[in-house]
Amino acid sequence: MLNNHYILLFVVLNCIYSLNTTTINNNQSIDLSDNGFIYMCGGWDLWDTVFPNCYKYNQQSSVWQSIQSMSIGRDVFSLVSMDSKFYAIGGYNNKGYSFKSVESYDTQTNQWKSIASMNEKRSHHDATVLNNTIYVCGGYSDWNMLKSCEYYLPNIDKWSFTTPLNKVRSSMALVANNGFIYAIGGYDENLASNIMERLDTTTQQWQPMANMSYTRHAFGSASFMNKIYVCGGSGNSDRKSCETYDPKTNQWTQIASMLIGRSGFKLIAFNDKLYALGGHTKDYLLIETVEIYDYKSNQWSYTKSFPTKATGFGATVITKL
Template identity: 30%
Template sequence: MIPNGYLFFEDETFLDSTVAKMNALRKSGQFCDVRLQVCGHELMAHRAVLACCSPYLFEIFNSDIEPHGMSHVTFEDLDPEAVEILLNYAYTAQLKADKELVKAVYSAAKKLKMERVKQICGDYLLSKIDSLSAISFRNFASCMGDGRVLTKIDAYIQEHLLEVSEQEDFLKLPRLKLEVMIEDNLSLPSNGKLYSKVLNWVQRCLWENGDKLDKLMEEVQMLYYSADHRLLDCSHIMEDHGVFSAEEDHNQFVQKNPPRENSSVPRLQSTGSSDSTSPSNTPKSCRREWKYIASEKTTNNTYLCLAVLDGVLCVIFLHSRSSPQGSPSATPCLMKSLSFEVPRESEEHPLTSMHYARSGLGTVALHGRLIAAGGYNREECLRTVECYDPKDDCWTFTAPMRTPRARFQMAVLMGQLYVMGGSNGQSDELSAGETYDPLTDTWAQVPELRTNRCNAGVCALDNTLLVVGGSDPCGQKGLKNCDSFDPVTKTWKNCAPLNIRRHQAAVCELGGYLYAIGGAESWNCLNTVERYNPANNTWTLISPMNVARRGAGVGVYEGKLFVVGGFDGSHALRCVEVYDPARNDWRMLGSMTVARSNAGVAVLGNRICAVGGFDGNNFLNTLEVYRPETDAWSDCVVDVGPSEDVCSSP
């Protein structure tokens, strides 16, 4: 072909032919300028090819003092066969490895920073996971520091814990044996909350009392579950008030310095081998991973749990008894609970509350969990971020935001969390935003908004982030301004303005449209609702709500908008209403158990969750859920067995 007078020819066979010839040259050692020494084996290759595939080798070659000479790179910790497989991949784009070599290929790819190969190997291992290999695969993924693979392996273990517990790898894990005494009129909390208390007790033993994990595992530990729902050492039960003061100090310690599952400090997840990096030899300043993974109630009074304690993968056996007499002589016997065959009588337990009371917080659902960030109480704006796992009914901390902020909203865009604007408690509005990467547990700065604002709506739409309305710089009236952020180019642009000035509006996406619901013009609350169409960049007023409100939360479930709580200008609200876009109408639903303005709302499974807020008198840290099938809100979870999910399908 000769388009526009120029000769143009594309040889479809050239690339394959060239690649094959270059690989043949590599294997014969011709024109090679790099020599890899791998555990006594010598592998020849071409520096330019390897530099294109491996960022690790690129850095080495780029720093060579004599770039035109022969490069020598030595690896003492890689499998020569695995490196040969990666060399073949670098030349042919074909990854061929026997199943016995996949882990070695993964390790070599990690060393050479070949991320695509790591992902392929990780996916292969996940496809082969079963109860026999689960612990082995988890130990490997932990050593590799692969959070993505670890999360999926843990999900598998949660579903198959009893089968996994029967395998040899599981039986070899170090184990912590606990005997818990409880009063006759008390019962232990649900699994997630129970093991949150166990992890806190172990942390106190290690961090405050100076105990060592391997010492705790040498014998059965006697504990006491008090009437005020605390887990205490039996040795302290007879002390007057000293134990309670110590426990109160511990609670403050946990709140001020919460252990994070994804810490940035070095951590170990091993099977408990004793070496220089064991927990007993780790300084207190180097706190490693603490994680509840899965648990089962195996008999009426015996529990089995798999957890990571200070970086060590461990089994926890817990036996409860109401009588303080006697002591177990051995680990409780593992058996399948009778409750799997015979229905038990349901027991209600309060849903676990956040560590901090929060109003004006940012809330989203991400990967089946509820994220609650920032907010304010009577004292200050917060940086802390908490994550609620409905399967365990427990809250854990993730990395805090870079800036304390409240009166903002949060959205999920391309797997990342975005917060924009808000107030830091010192200046009226913020222009800065942040984004959170759940894979690395880190926050990063986002280019600033064109206008400082708080109380703005934030929502993801068509792979962009929209910021809608908010308060003016004086905080006296709402704004019509709408801005769109492109996460790829990291640039802002203007969108069509709202029809009505709004701050503290509830904002969400449904069916490819963006909805701005209620809010206030100045301090006059609105019941009006408008919808944004990105196709023609226009806002259109739709049917108004039954109740005017600002500071409401909103969630989307089964193609409808659920608007929750808020403030009507005089009172915090309990009432809830739902919008059906097919009918363009609103109807009232069952009210919440408490009034909540500026609360967080998110949808987990088939449950709508409302958390935090202000009830008119108090700042709240409580959580409640709405069940559409019963049109009722509840602040309790019905404990009907170890597989019950708090906010997901029964």
């Protein structure tokens, strides 16, 4: 299934890029307070290059600056943070194979370090952090879609399996919110999905929750202001659309749409704003713009452009300790 998907994708890309490569761009100053940094790593250029490069946003100079690269290029992987470190988990190379390897970056020493590998190879998965534990679910192991989940304890450098999802899923979102882990949307071998289930880590049981309004895969997600926000993605006709989930009411509500329809991008919560970073359009044109969502006014606006042209990258935030 994945192999056919990528064959079809490359055919489409050859048609689109045969004349030239179009880039959506916008340049305005970014406005971040002095509370931390946004980090991004890896991704794919929609041709044959999978990047190991990493960048940090420096709010004093209002620029993205290069930091030490990962040991390997990673596409459709997960990047999550705990304390002063962030973790690059799994991913995919340009030859169609998934990784189980994991590496961590220490922002105090500015060095990468290889740590324990996952039990299964994974790409097109997602990861989140709850109670100083990293959880990963779903994705592909090479060409096989997964429903397995595992968790990582940094104090003992060990991955262990936990209760699997109720069905196989890839390109989904995994979000920690109010003491639970939510698995949202994704692709289930046949169709994009709008289903959501919630893991209670005390009982290790998944429970069905309210479905999203739209089917989505390769979309952006974030835990923000005690709610869950999702935007964009493939699998529906409106790639600009956004909605928010309130765990107290178990209901989804539509909010303002993004200015550009995006897939393969990241939605980051930082300094009381949401940031939609990069990605690609439905025509597989890479997007360099960054949009900011102001929840008070329910409006999106453009800000400083992204440091690289890529999709399938990882992004995370580390606040100052």
